[in-house]
Amino acid sequence: GQNIDQPTEMTATEGAIVQINCTYQTSGFNGLFWYQQHAGEAPTFLSYNVLDGLEEKGRFSSFLSRSKGYSYLLLKELQMKDSASYLCAVRDLGQGDSGGYQKVTFGTGTKLQVIP
């Protein structure tokens, strides 16, 4: 099975930097995703890590350490519109890529509030 932990809530100031951590335990790791979900809306894809290291995409960066079962999402130059829940999700090897199967397990999400 899988276990994913991330903080429930965070507050940060507009223009600042915030780091949202995620730790996971899995029997077969095959990639980690970060999604953003605004209240009442569907999750939208932010980033993907399968190898150790940092992936940067504009104001968003995501880091992965497979040996530590740890990832973080870094948001720079925070804007009010960044207020949302941020979901860490781990893909399991499961049956591998046979038949296109992928089981993705989501954490409970971190609700980020950006204040002026």
Place this chain on the structure above:
Amino acid sequence: ETGVTQSPTHLIKTRGQQVTLRCSSQSGHNTVSWYQQALGQGPQFIFQYYREEENGRGNFPPRFSGLQFPNYSSELNVNALELDDSALYLCASSRPFAQPREQFFGPGTRLTVL
């Protein structure tokens, strides 16, 4: 917008009834996954369909079932509804062998069971 559509948007049912939710995947995506998201929680994986067959399932009872059609659209059926089934139901489509194989979510169906 992701190109994934779901219907209906909202639905109210009573305990014991049955419900069918529908999803049209993004063009070219032949894999559809269904998730249940309770308030304040992350999405919980129900099952996945690939080429019209279920090829993965989470910890949900058999009264949760589904179908995928030749055009890759999909249905989620829930029988004998319980109060705890009240949640947002999300479908997500993806291309099976693309990288990073991110999932594209539809807007969801909000189900309320009374």
